Amino acid sequence: MNRAFLEAMTEAGQTPESLAEQIGVDPKTAARWVTPGRIPQSRHRAKIAGLVGRDVADLWPDVLKRRDPVWFRPWADTEHEAVALRWYEPAWVPGVFQTEAYARATLAGEMLTAEEVDSFVSARLRRQSILTGERPPLVVAVLDEAVIRRLCESPAGLCAEQIARLVECAALPNVEIHVVPVGTGLYPGLGGQFIIAELGDGLRAAYADSQVEAHIVERAEDVATLAGRWERIRSHALPSSASLALIKEAAQHG
Numbered sequence: 001m002n003r004a005f006l007e008a009m010t011e012a013g014q015t016p017e018s019l020a021e022q023i024g025v026d027p028k029t030a031a032r033w034v035t036p037g038r039i040p041q042s043r044h045r046a047k048i049a050g051l052v053g054r055d056v057a058d059l060w061p062d063v064l065k066r067r068d069p070v071w072f073r074p075w076a077d078t079e080h081e082a083v084a085l086r087w088y089e090p091a092w093v094p095g096v097f098q099t100e101a102y103a104r105a106t107l108a109g110e111m112l113t114a115e116e117v118d119s120f121v122s123a124r125l126r127r128q129s130i131l132t133g134e135r136p137p138l139v140v141a142v143l144d145e146a147v148i149r150r151l152c153e154s155p156a157g158l159c160a161e162q163i164a165r166l167v168e169c170a171a172l173p174n175v176e177i178h179v180v181p182v183g184t185g186l187y188p189g190l191g192g193q194f195i196i197a198e199l200g201d202g203l204r205a206a207y208a209d210s211q212v213e214a215h216i217v218e219r220a221e222d223v224a225t226l227a228g229r230w231e232r233i234r235s236h237a238l239p240s241s242a243s244l245a246l247i248k249e250a251a252q253h254g
Contacts, residue, residue, distance in 0.1 A: 002034050005059045008052035009034075023047060026201035029081060041077040075207045075216055076123075079130055082197040084138040086230050089193050093151065093162060094141050095124050096131060097169045097177075102162045105154065136174045142230075142237045144189065145182040148250045163251040170244050178237035179246050189233040194226050 009015065020030035023044050032038045033048075039060045040048055049056045079085065079096075087094050092106055103121045112120070130136060152159055170177045180189060194208040206217040206226045217223055238246065 002038075002059070004054070005052070006034050008054045008059060012052040014052055019048060019051060022051060026199075029200050038080070039077060041074060041081065043074065072123075072214070075214075076127060078197050078199070078205050078207075078216070079127060079137075081199055082130075082137045083135075083200050084198040085140070086196040086198075086227075087139065087141040088143075088189055088195070088230060088233055089141065089147060090144040090189055091147060091150075091193065093143070093147060093166065096128050096139065097141070097166055098124060098128075099158075099161050099165050100125060101158050102151075102154075102165075105158060131169065131172060131175065136172075138174050138176075140176045140178070140234075142178045142180060142189070142233055144180050145246065145250075148179065148247055149182070152250050159251060163247060166247055167244065170240065176240045177243055177247075178234065178240055179243040180233065180237045181246070184236045187233065187236045188229050189236075191229075194230075196223065196226055196230060 009019070016030035016033070017027045019033075020027040023030070023040075025044070033040055039045070045056045045060065049059055052059070087096075092098075093102060095103070098106070100121060103124050104117065107117050107120060110117075131139065151162055154162075166177060169175050180187065192208065192210060194206055196204060196206045198204050204220075204223045204227070206223050208215060208217060208226070217226065237243065
């Protein structure tokens with residue numbers, strides 16, 4: 001239990017319910033803030049700290065120890081609060097399914113120091129804890145078949161380990177993995193990667209990546225556009241069982 005936060009709430013005469021009302025989040029979300037490792041989203045922290053009369057660093061010291069890039073932290077927080085993630089990837093295995101070796105391979109050729117690579121990989125692997133937490137989100141991932149075919153062209157050890165990891169993740173009760181077969185031809189997903197997060201309070205946010213920058217999408221109209229695109233992409237994907245069979249077959253003949 002986060003005793004510092006609990007004591008601060010008590011001294012300030014606040015409760016999870018009262019904080020939730022003032023911040024504009026679901027009371028269940030606020031109640032989780034007393035659990036170690038459950039940190040409010042960055043856009044809420046300063047206001048919460050002000051309401052209970054403490055510094056952010058006193059309430060959530062782990063914020064200062066985080067190794068994920070500063071620009072990515074708001075989305076990492078969103079992932080931890082999400083009740084469902086709908087993830088589309090045309091080029092890479094989704095980060096929450098990646099092995100360490102594969103994660104390092106995705107950073108090869110980037111203008112990064114060895115220390116920066118270690119930091120980014122560590123942060124990416126730490127994100128995977130959402131899959132097996134106390135209340136893990138539903139994660140529905142749709143991959144283009146090119147992701148699997150390209151993986152099978154990688155060194156044998158990297159490929160086998162990553163395929164095994166995908167199979168392991170697909171066996172989790174809260175995870176579905178689907179593949180859009182290469183014979184589909186042109187379809188809406190070729191425009192690029194994105195993730196849609198559904199939060200416990202009913203709000204939705206999205207994350208979209210590109211060669212230049214990544215950004216979080218919060219405007220309801222924009223999220224709705226991505227949600228519609230997600231449905232069209234999902235309609236082209238194979239059922240989860242057939243997708244898993246394709247993944248295993250590709251690994252055997254890769």
